Amino acid sequence: MQTVKMVVTGPFSAGKTQFIRSVSEIDVVATERKITSASERTVKQATTVAMDFGRITVDEDLVLYLFGTPGQKRFDFMWEILSEGMLGFIVMIDSTRPETFREGRSILETFRAYAPTPYVVAANKQDAPDAWDIEDMRNALRLSPQVKLLPCVATQKTTVKNVLLELLYSILAGLDSTEK
Amino acid sequence: MALRGNLRDFTVTQLLNLINLAHKTGTLVIEGPNETAKIAFREGKLSYTQIGQEDNHLATILHRSNRLTAGQLRAIQLRASHLSDKELGLLLINSGYIAQNDILNALQAYCSDVVRRLFTWVEGIFRFENEMLPPDDRITVRLDLENLIIEGARQLREWEQLQDEIPSLDMALKFIERPGTSMQKMNLSVEEWRVVSYINPRNTIQQIATATKMSDLEIRRIVYGLLQAGLVEVIRQDNAPVIERPRPQPANNQNREEQKSLVNRLITRIRSI
Ligand SMILES: Nc1nc2c(ncn2[C@@H]2O[C@H](COP(=O)(O)OP(=O)(O)OP(=O)(O)O)[C@@H](O)[C@H]2O)c(=O)[nH]1
Ligand SMILES: [Mg+2]
Numbered sequence: 001m002q003t004v005k006m007v008v009t010g011p012f013s014a015g016k017t018q019f020i021r022s023v024s025e026i027d028v029v030a031t032e033r034k035i036t037s038a039s040e041r042t043v044k045q046a047t048t049v050a051m052d053f054g055r056i057t058v059d060e061d062l063v064l065y066l067f068g069t070p071g072q073k074r075f076d077f078m079w080e081i082l083s084e085g086m087l088g089f090i091v092m093i094d095s096t097r098p099e100t101f102r103e104g105r106s107i108l109e110t111f112r113a114y115a116p117t118p119y120v121v122a123a124n125k126q127d128a129p130d131a132w133d134i135e136d137m138r139n140a141l142r143l144s145p146q147v148k149l150l151p152c153v154a155t156q157k158t159t160v161k162n163v164l165l166e167l168l169y170s171i172l173a174g175l176d177s178t179e180k
Numbered sequence: 181m182a183l184r185g186n187l188r189d190f191t192v193t194q195l196l197n198l199i200n201l202a203h204k205t206g207t208l209v210i211e212g213p214n215e216t217a218k219i220a221f222r223e224g225k226l227s228y229t230q231i232g233q234e235d236n237h238l239a240t241i242l243h244r245s246n247r248l249t250a251g252q253l254r255a256i257q258l259r260a261s262h263l264s265d266k267e268l269g270l271l272l273i274n275s276g277y278i279a280q281n282d283i284l285n286a287l288q289a290y291c292s293d294v295v296r297r298l299f300t301w302v303e304g305i306f307r308f309e310n311e312m313l314p315p316d317d318r319i320t321v322r323l324d325l326e327n328l329i330i331e332g333a334r335q336l337r338e339w340e341q342l343q344d345e346i347p348s349l350d351m352a353l354k355f356i357e358r359p360g361t362s363m364q365k366m367n368l369s370v371e372e373w374r375v376v377s378y379i380n381p382r383n384t385i386q387q388i389a390t391a392t393k394m395s396d397l398e399i400r401r402i403v404y405g406l407l408q409a410g411l412v413e414v415i416r417q418d419n420a421p422v423i424e425r426p427r428p429q430p431a432n433n434q435n436r437e438e439q440k441s442l443v444n445r446l447i448t449r450i451r452s453i
Contacts, residue, residue, distance in 0.1 A: 004442070023453055058449040062442065087443075098185035102344065109347055130182040139201045140194070144413065157453065164450050172443045175436055 002062050006167065007082055008052070009069040009107055010092030011100040015124040016068040017052050018154035019092060023161065024054025024066060076110075083114040088167045092152070093141070095123045095131035101140050108141075118170040122152040122163045183308035187212075191341075192298045193332030195306060197408045200224045200325040207312035212304040219295065220314045226323040228314035229294035236290065238265040238283070238319060245286040247278060264317035288321045295328050299335045326409045327367050333405030334369075342400040345407070346414075349386035349396065353379045353403065353412045366411070375402045381415055 008016045052068030067082050083089065089111050093104040104121075111119065123137050132140070138149050148166050152159045183198070187210070195208060203224035210217045215232030230236055239260075243253040260268060272278045314320050368376065371394075378388040389399035406412045 002442075004446070023450075056449065056453070058445050062445055064446055064449075096182075099189040102189065106344065106347070130184065132182055135202055136183050136198055139198045140190070142407075161450055161453055165447060168443055168447045168450065172440065172447070175440050175443065 001060075003065055004062070004087050005065040005067055005085065006164070007067050007069060007086045007089040007111070008092060009079070009089060009111060010122075010124075011094065011097075011103045011107065013097075014092035014094045014100070014104070015152075015154035016092050019090075019122070019124070019152070019160055019163075020052045020054035020066045020068050022154060022157050023056060023164065025057060026055045079110065080114055083111060086115060086117055088118045088120075088171050090163060090167060091119060091121045092124050092154070093121060093137065095125050095137060096128045098132060098140065101137070105141050118167060118174050120148040120150055120163060120167045120170065122150050122154075124152045124154050126151045126159075127153045127156075185306060187302055187304045187306060190306070191332070192295070192301060193329055193335075193408055196295070196325050196329050196332065197410070199308070200329065201410060204308065204310075205313075206308055206310040207314075208306060208308050209312070210298065210301065210304050210306045212301050217294065217298055217301075218312070219298070220312070220320070222320070222322065224325065226291055226295065226325060226328070227320040228318060229291045231294050231297065238268055238287070241286050241290045242272075242278070242283070245289060247282055247286055265319050266317055269319055283319070284321060287319060288323050291321055291323060292328060296331065299332045326411075329409045330366070330368070330372070330405045333408050334401065342397065342404055345404050346385070346400050349389065349399070350384050351414045352381050352384050353388075353406070354381050354415050355379060356410055356413050366409070371398070372402050372405065375399065376406070376411075379406075379412055 008019055010016055054066040056064040058064060069079055069082055091104060091108045094100055121143060123134055125131055134149060134151055143149055148170065150163050150166055152163050154160060199208065199221050205222050208219045217231040220228040239248060239253055239256045242248040269283050273280050374392045375388055378391055385399060385403055
């Protein structure tokens with residue numbers, strides 16, 4: 001039996017737990033807690049404190065695990081541990097909260113430094129009326145054209161699937177291009 | 181659609197950069213603590229500005245740039261107040277009093293000045309209105325944003341922010357090939373030119389700083405300006421974007437064909453969800 005993993009990261013409240021929940025075949029082992037800080041509570045009621053954990057069984061020999069990182073900065077000591085051996089990672093960004101873009105980019109840089117694995121960026125909550133356009137987000141996040149920035153609605157399985165597939169395509173392309 | 185947010189998260193310079201890159205048309209409305217500014221753009225170029233209650237009529241601007249005397253201004257305000265800016269401009273040009281270029285230069289200088297004042301705004305909320313265009317009877321200009329973006333970045337004195345924007349000096353820079361942008365047209369400072377002359381995929385920012393004898397802060401400030409103006413981009417030291425040449429970590433010592441088969445199995449499975 002072989003297991004592989006992907007990491008879903010991003011700022012506080014970007015939709016990481018929701019993303020994993022939409023495709024995991026087990027109930028996400030979310031370690032959520034009621035939020036105690038008043039400023040964070042205005043955004044949402046519960047936050048992930050250790051990590052989310054979702055599973056997709058491929059066949060009897062292969063299982064994919066999705067790990068969601070805790071969004072709050074004080075848990076970032078977990079990141080490096082979670083990123084070890086990952087196949088690739090997804091950076092979730094809340095398209096409606098430009099105040100988190102800067103942090104999103106810095107999380108992206110941090111994970112890139114941990115491991116040179118492929119990654120994609122998901123512009124989440126594209127269903128919300130105040131979501132930023134993808135192209136504006138690309139510019140604001142200063143992503144170069146070759147970085148995949150994908151529209152996402154974490155509550156809708158189809159877009160979540162698409163994000164995962166695009167990441168897998170990048171991983172596959174990476175394997176092909178290093179072939180000599 | 182929405183391009184809205186808070187100046188605490190996006191500087192005016194960054195907003196100009198977004199508008200420039202996306203060639204946007206519309207009006208950036210910034211509500212500061214004391215007044216509201218409206219900056220209109222056409223295809224990514226600055227076209228018109230209105231700040232607070234400030235009089236931005238042509239006659240006033242021409243007076244302020246010493247192209248009309250106080251007496252002439254008063255006469256126009258008294259006797260030609262029924263004329264729109266466009267009509268007044270034509271009248272002044274046709275009477276041979278002032279050249280079309282002088283009018284445009286004065287308006288451009290005014291618009292640039294308004295944007296420069298906005299660089300000092302740190303509090304406020306902004307939104308971009310696609311539908312909002314300058315009033316029909318006003319004369320608009322077409323001003324490239326790059327120089328203003330560089331100036332704005334020059335004013336960005338916050339070390340922390342620069343550090344945030346350029347987390348490491350162990351990266352190299354390269355020029356962005358973009359048709360229509362020419363270095364010669366830019367008003368680069370001597371310091372900026374010195375940095376530009378060292379930009380090369382083989383030189384890290386740190387090496388450029390050493391060569392030009394600049395402090396971390398100075399080099400970051402200049403590199404940030406060049407990045408914001410879209411003149412250069414950061415390249416990884418291995419000289420390739422990560423997506424193009426990733427080195428996936430094998431889960432164990434599989435060979436490449438096994439890895440590919442594994443990824444393909446994952447793809448098939450996810451498609452079936
Ligand atoms: N409209 C909309 N809401 C979403 C979407 N994805 C997530 N949400 C909501 O956004 C909030 C945050 O989602 P979570 O999945 O808890 O975010 P998280 O990234 O796990 O948050 P932390 O663990 O606290 O960092 C919840 O109220 C979700 O219901 C989306 O695509 N669209
Ligand atoms: Mg969570």
